[in-house]
Every structure is written in C-alpha cells, then in structure tokens.
Amino acid sequence: MSSQTIQVRFFASLREQLGHGEVEISTDSVETIADVWQRSTDGKQMPVNTLMAINMEYVEASHPVQPGDEVAFFPPVTGG
Amino acid sequence: MSSQTIQVRFFASLREQLGHGEVEISTDSVETIADVWQRSTDGKQMPVNTLMAINMEYVEASHPVQPGDEVAFFPPVTGG
Amino acid sequence: MLVELRPEPFEPYHELASYQESIAAGQYGATAVFVGSMREFNEGDQVQKMWLEYYPGMTEKYLESIASEAMSKWDLLDVLIIHRTGEVSPSDSIVLVAVWSGHRAAAFEASRYLMEELKSRAPFWKKEQLDHKSRWVEHNTPAK
C-alpha cells in the first residue's frame, strides 16, 4: 500500500552516481530523512553538502518522515 | 573681444528666477566662480545647494576662472 | 506575479515588454531587471551545450515562494521570473528576473535578493558538455 511507503528522489550528479532517480521504500523503522537516505542507498555515505527536501520543502537530515511523504536528495544547486 | 569675457549659463529654476539662461560678463576683477555669480546676478544671494561648473566640469565656488571660460550655475539635479 | 519554466529558448526583452503590458502604466517608476545568459566558456574550457535539470514541482514552488517573499519585503507592483530548463546553447538566456516598484531602492534590492535566493536555493543543476567530456557544475559563485 502506497501509504506505507516513502517515495525517494535523487537529482543531478547524485542521481547519476546512484544509478537511479527514484525509488520507493517501506517505512519500517524509518523515522527521519537520514534513515530514508540509509534505506534508499543501501547505507552509502551521504556526500557533504547534500541538500534534502520533504514534500518539496527544504529540511534537515533529522526531520521526521511519514508514510506517503516524498523525500528528495540533491547536490548544491547551480541554476540562474 | 570674447577672449576677455566669460560666458555664464543658468538652468532650470535658477534660469526662471533670474529671467535669463545666458549672459556674457567681462573678466575685470573676476577671479573665482563666486565672483562670476556676483557679477552675473548683480549681487543676488546664491541659493543654498546651487551647483557650479566650469567648462562643463563640476567645481567649487572658490575655483579660479579665466577669460573664455564657460561657467554654469544650477539647482540640485533631478534626472533619472 | 508570474513564475515560468521554459524548455525552449526565450527572448528576455520581448518577454519583458509583453509582460509589462499587464501592469498599470504610470504606476511604476522603477524597473530592475537581471538576465543570466550562457557563456561559451567556463573555468577555462569551451562549453558546447548545457543541460539544465530541475525538480518538477519543487522548483516552481520555490521560485513562487521567493517571488512572494520579495513582494512582502519590499513595496513592489509586480515580479516576473522566467527560467530555462533542458538543453541550452551558448548565448541562450538562462534566467530573467524583473521587478517593478515606485522607487529605485526597492527595485534594486528586490532584484538582487531574488537572484541570490535563486542562485543559492532554487533546485536547478547544470551539466556542461565540453569537447570530449561532460561535467556537473559543482556550485554557484557566492554573492561575494
């Protein structure tokens, strides 16, 4: 059931390094954004300066997550 | 002879108050911009904030003048 | 107030003239505009093309939030932000930011604020195509 999962998105160089732009993870024992990273990357080290968002708002790694959330990880932005 | 005179110009509200935009004065005993004002306005009081230029460059009232110079007096600028 | 992402090239001064028709003429005394364009070189290398990735949904939301913030921080009549996405060629416009206000101080400050917020936080990422390789741009230059 999608309400028991979290959608995880990766962008730019992070997407290329991990080999995918989007995964769905189960929420079992996933409480924070940091946990989402661990689960969705098989425990890889998070690059320094990685930015994080939950439901398209910037948050810190300690921010809690809930089933149904969309979480995103991406490198420093370079627009404009 | 024009080389023994100074051309004096007034702009904007100063031009309207004095009733003319341009006069020619003789250089006899006229040494500074302040003297030019005295001579060209019949000794009127100079309004506070009056700006002064000699040969189209800003100067102070104490700046010396020479025959052939063009001297201008005008109020604070309001362009842009 | 308008925020738009554009997958195709746009002509910033044409956009400005056209958008400005929607703003009451005679009400604004000051318009400050910034246009960012793609240069054909970066860090000593010729750049052939650029890929501008973004986060659909979040990018628009973020740009709308800084536009609203600028409208509330300064006395502005209007804000326009257009940002390119996708494949970009040298000399193409990347970003257009414009603000309309009564007086110049608000216009200058708001336009700079918007560009600094956009450069430091808006979810866009540039990948440059050089002669023989491609690379992600790692970070934007700070405001200094």
Add this chain to the structure above:
Amino acid sequence: MLVELRPEPFEPYHELASYQESIAAGQYGATAVFVGSMREFNEGDQVQKMWLEYYPGMTEKYLESIASEAMSKWDLLDVLIIHRTGEVSPSDSIVLVAVWSGHRAAAFEASRYLMEELKSRAPFWKKEQLDHKSRWVEHNTPAK
C-alpha cells in the same frame, strides 16, 4: 559603450535587444538593467506632463564619464545609457541603464552605481505640469 539623449519616446526593451546585438554573444553571463519611468502622480498630485531640461554638452560628458568609470571599476563588457529629454508623458521611459559582465556581482553593483551617480550628479531637471500649475522637482530621493 553608448550614451544617448533622446528627445522622443523610446522603448527600452527594444533598445536593449537591438544594442545587445553589437556585443559578442556567449561572452557575457550577466546583464543588469534599470529602467526609470514617469509615474502619473508625485507627492500626492496628478502629473499631466513633465519637462526634462538638461545642459547640452555637460550632460553627455557627465554620463560618458560615469560609464567609463564603471567600466574601469568593474570587469564589464559593455554599458548602455539612454536618457530622455524634453516633454515627457506619464508612463514614458525616462532612463535606461544596462551593463553586461561575466558575473552577476559586477553587473548588479555597476548598474546601481551608475543610477546613483546619474541621480545625484547628472545635469537634468524635471518640471512637472499639474492640473493648474507647474513646479520644479526640488531634489531626487537619496539612495537610502
């Protein structure tokens, strides 16, 4: 680098697009633009028309000197200044200042510098025509 006085109305974004064709595309990454326009009111009064007096010779010389100064203070590719003269109607553009540079900091700083110098020292004077009288504008608002 171009400085021009215009006795007739001008369309700033058309001027910009046209002037920019003379600058090598792909060389500049940042363009900062300021446009000052005539509002239909000032200090609580409706303004019907405005008369923009200037000092022929000195005004051009002064604008050219600040454009050159900006080029030497910052790393700019080009500077454009257009200023209206004579009879001006509400919503007409009064001044256009544009600078092109590699990066945004120089563009923002130089455009603001030019406008502050122009507003505080360029020999222009505005006389406003109200419903039943006319008056000289006494001073510009400070940079704040």
